[in-house]
Amino acid sequence: MTAVVFIHGTGVREPHLTTLSGRIVSGLATTAPGVRLTVYDWGGCHGAALAASGASIPAAPGAGTGRNTEISSEGDEAEVWARLYDDPSAELAAAATGAARRVTPPGAALPGERPRALLHGLAARGTAGDGRPVPGLAEAAAGLARSPLLGPASDALGQEALAWVLARALTATVTAQQLAADNPLQSVGDERDATVAVLAAYLGAAPSGTGRGPLLRLAGRPLVHLGSRYAVRRRRALTDAAHPAAGDILKYLARGEGMRQGLRELVATLEPPVVLLGHSLGGIIALDTLISGPLPGVEVLMTVGSQGPFLYETGALPSLVHPDPLPAHVPPWLNLYDRRDLLGYAAEPLFPGRARDVATDSRQPFPVAHSAYWTDPAVYRAIGEQLP
Known part of the structure; x- marks a missing residue:
């Protein structure tokens, strides 16, 4: 039985992760019955958090020093x-x-x-x-x-x-x-x-x-x-809402080894064949982990709405610098992106013969398109066709 490891994206925490994984299980059941889904909850143990309860956020207007610290309530x-x-x-x-x-x-x-x-x-x-x-x-x-x-x-x-x-x-x-x-x-x-x-x-x-x-x-x-x-x-409310997503990306690029090691340890507990299915930053984690060394049992890499190709092209992917090729041990790579998702990138032009792109269309504008993959039947059909 094929094991699919789902690696979630930025800012995803419980209880939303359980809801999301349940929807993926339901979607896979229609195109790949019998696969078992294992969720890698890296956000719970390695995700970004405000360790000092937001002490770095500046005080409200009027509390600081200097000119114009108070922002007028009208006619600003x-x-x-x-x-x-x-x-x-x-x-x-x-x-x-x-x-x-x-x-x-x-x-x-x-x-x-x-x-x-x-x-x-x-x-x-x-x-x-x-x-x-x-x-x-x-x-x-x-x-x-x-x-x-x-x-x-x-x-x-x-x-x-x-x-x-x-x-x-x-x-x-x-x-x-x-x-x-x-x-x-x-x-x-x-x-x-x-x-x-x-x-x-x-x-x-x-x-x-x-x-x-x-x-x-x-x-x-x-x-x-x-x-x-x-x-x-x-600012505090906006930071509280945004910091898990933005902080996850920054933390991964600065100190991502813990997230990669956690994925290695999880895969080692599973019976092959194993498929890595990563969304957004989850796709970067999966790609980076595979590039950095072989993962026995992993036969397919799937990334959905991911920025891995973009980071590689800009020189920001930790494990591989353009124009270095993918290592031979990286398995076949299926990359899905929605044309309206501004956070989804193409891999095939950068890795011809090693990655295959599938462009989807949720008919949703960005940023909704970035999260609409998991309700799109075309996504599950593409996943089902690529499973071992």
């Missing part, structure tokens, strides 16, 4: 900027939505004509009003000058307010471009605000203005419950 600018980095034209669109329709008299300047000319001037210069270079400013200003929102927003806002809105849109665009380019150096809020002030002055704002007002807060409202203020205030 970090929330607004998070919204603008995601959509630099959000505030401009909010202004344009409130514009009243009007007819421009013959010979009069069209709405947005003056700010458009100023934006073209910035695009030509590529520098802020004080002459300092701002990477990406020329492209941002040229793009904003072409925006169809500029005219309606000019109708709705006075020169002062429009200048600040445009300055924030330009700054947000430049920052978003830097984020997309993975620029590791980003400015602090004071430097960002100084850039906004210089740009606003060039675009017609009074030097003594601040540009803060209802419109600025309006742009940030969609993120009130998703942004940094919410995360900071609930």
Whole structure:
């Protein structure tokens, strides 16, 4: 009788492990009746835990020292900027939505004509009003000058307010471009605000203005419950929820030998043939253990939604460095991944002739797709076909 050793993924603990293993037993019964499932509960003995009850988590806002330790309960600018980095034209669109329709008299300047000319001037210069270079400013200003929102927003806002809105849109665009380019150096809020002030002055704002007002807060409202203020205030709860999964990965990469040794000891107690079935980090543990030395009796390796191939390609897999091949003692490898699972990776292109990929489709978005394998009949069919 074939023994299937199920190695669970990150963050899985009881009672959820029992529920999951019961579902796998039921699924295997339809395609591979008679196999016996053994669960390797590495999370219970080797999984990550907050050993000091979360002493490393910073205190709540207002309890520390230094500037701005208390985070305002309303109008938090970090929330607004998070919204603008995601959509630099959000505030401009909010202004344009409130514009009243009007007819421009013959010979009069069209709405947005003056700010458009100023934006073209910035695009030509590529520098802020004080002459300092701002990477990406020329492209941002040229793009904003072409925006169809500029005219309606000019109708709705006075020169002062429009200048600040445009300055924030330009700054947000430049920052978003830097984020997309993975620029590791980003400015602090004071430097960002100084850039906004210089740009606003060039675009017609009074030097003594601040540009803060209802419109600025309006742009940030969609993120009130998703942004940094919410995360900071609930940091302990969020950490408690996330640390088993994130901590398991970090602990394995730093000190994974205990997990691998536990799997070796479990396999040694089983009658062959043995199949290792690993989900997510469980697949990494299974792959790493097999690479590090032969496991007598193990005839097949199965990984489901696993990051092993990705770690190998990036040089992070502890036991094997790209482009070194799989050792000859590693058994046939079946790797399943869902195309919508962003944590599932392909193995066959990296190990041709040694690994076989099967792409599944749970029709679920990520992250649900990462856990939907065990209710997908196609997964159990692929497993059943590969069993000894």
